[in-house]
Amino acid sequence: MKFEIKTTDKSSKARLGKITTxxxxxxxxxxxxxxxxxxxxxxxxxxxxEDIKAEIILGNTYxxxxxxxxEVLEAAGGLHKFNSWExxxxxxxxxxxxxxxxxxxxxxxxxxxxxxxxxGSKHIFTPENVMDTQRTIGADLIMAFDECTxxxxxxxxxxxxxxxxxxxxxxxxxxxxxxxxxxxxxxxxLPIVQGSVYKDLRKISAEYIANxxxxxxxxxxxxxxxxxxxxxxxxxxxxxxxxxxxxxYLMGVGTPANILECIALGIDMFDCVMPTRNARHGYLFxxxxxxxxxxxKWKSDFSAIDPNIDLPTSARHTKAYLRHxxxxxxxxxxxxxxxxxxxxxxxxxRQAREHIAVGDFGVWKDSMIKKYRxxxx
RNA sequence: GGAAGCGUUGAGCAAUUGGCUGGCUCGCCUGACUGUAAAUCAGGUCUCUUCGGAGCGUGUAGGUUCGAGUCCUACUGCUUCCA
Numbered sequence: 001m002k003f004e005i006k007t008t009d010k011s012s013k014a015r016l017g018k019i020t021t022x023x024x025x026x027x028x029x030x031x032x033x034x035x036x037x038x039x040x041x042x043x044x045x046x047x048x049x050e051d052i053k054a055e056i057i058l059g060n061t062y063x064x065x066x067x068x069x070x071e072v073l074e075a076a077g078g079l080h081k082f083n084s085w086e087x088x089x090x091x092x093x094x095x096x097x098x099x100x101x102x103x104x105x106x107x108x109x110x111x112x113x114x115x116x117x118x119x120g121s122k123h124i125f126t127p128e129n130v131m132d133t134q135r136t137i138g139a140d141l142i143m144a145f146d147e148c149t150x151x152x153x154x155x156x157x158x159x160x161x162x163x164x165x166x167x168x169x170x171x172x173x174x175x176x177x178x179x180x181x182x183x184x185x186x187x188x189x190l191p192i193v194q195g196s197v198y199k200d201l202r203k204i205s206a207e208y209i210a211n212x213x214x215x216x217x218x219x220x221x222x223x224x225x226x227x228x229x230x231x232x233x234x235x236x237x238x239x240x241x242x243x244x245x246x247x248x249y250l251m252g253v254g255t256p257a258n259i260l261e262c263i264a265l266g267i268d269m270f271d272c273v274m275p276t277r278n279a280r281h282g283y284l285f286x287x288x289x290x291x292x293x294x295x296x297k298w299k300s301d302f303s304a305i306d307p308n309i310d311l312p313t314s315a316r317h318t319k320a321y322l323r324h325x326x327x328x329x330x331x332x333x334x335x336x337x338x339x340x341x342x343x344x345x346x347x348x349x350r351q352a353r354e355h356i357a358v359g360d361f362g363v364w365k366d367s368m369i370k371k372y373r374x375x376x377x
Numbered sequence: 378g379g380a381a382g383c384g385u386u387g388a389g390c391a392a393u394u395g396g397c398u399g400g401c402u403c404g405c406c407u408g409a410c411u412g413u414a415a416a417u418c419a420g421g422u423c424u425c426u427u428c429g430g431a432g433c434g435u436g437u438a439g440g441u442u443c444g445a446g447u448c449c450u451a452c453u454g455c456u457u458c459c460a
Contacts (some may be wrong), residue, residue, distance in 0.1 A: 060412080093412085296407095
């Protein structure tokens, strides 16, 4: 992986850059659609590539390990071949499932023992086997196995947790460095900063992660329920410590406003289920603002879903039609809404890049945040 | 014309031997969702309300009873069967 910074914004810490992987280039800042099981829910790869203009998508180690399983993925020649997405991919390690499936796992120094949410079977995830699994899945960017702490989280727990996450990181790095990619292209390991909402813990963790000297770094444990101000404060502290010449990835964030604020703090990469999940629930992000298409007020609104962001399906179909599809529980609703929301997120991030290039990102960001204030905690 | 059965909220159904009444599902309305256990979940949906509550309700009109959606009578509407 290579990272090159082209421009730095004059009015903020935002930067314009480019990541190069063996599966192609990624312009930064970037938003990465989430495709947990090797598919972005309700969206075909054709639209993902041509209309939404996604440059990289995510997969999830825990979910792919359970289904289809490593045998199938290895026999397929890795996830890229399996799902035919030829652009870059990133896999999360399962660290988020340590948080979201906390009631069916037990953490020990060795790792996390999960009970499958599918059939109840038991599985042990360790830093070592999570590296092996991500070698087998074969994403270009892979994540260290961490503990994503919940919110709220008491200080003692958060402190002990970062210590363990750091020890796990050392084991991830060791295993990663002593193994080879399986499919002939490079993989990059990203360590993850934790520390909940405690400034001193975030500093300690950020320094540890910076010292690990990997090619790109991530910030986790945010957007788990804390106030947005805390998210920004932690992000700022960590960004100032993580090396400026390497990509910074803020995991799981967020709303349009969250993303713009964090770009201004020096974040280069984002992912979030919000555009896809909310789309399936009738909540739309558009260039005109945020709307709940299920609301009665759209029943006879025959204006385009969104004519302004270069999405053929959103320019062609009306709000009234999409509302009808959502209300009628038609599968096409999830598809059109997901294309709209992801298309919007990628459009927003392209706009952000243009404004960084011009140098007025800070001013533009503030005006956009007023428009997208709702949909933000 | 005769007989039987049935009328509960927008719809379809519940409600023990007559028992302390507003249930369930759907629909409708609103909200939530941040490294996806999520095409999911939550709340509201007779009237009024100062949000604490307060009224009123089982086709219509009577009756029996301490008490009626439930029993009786008449009327009315629907359904089925027989002519």
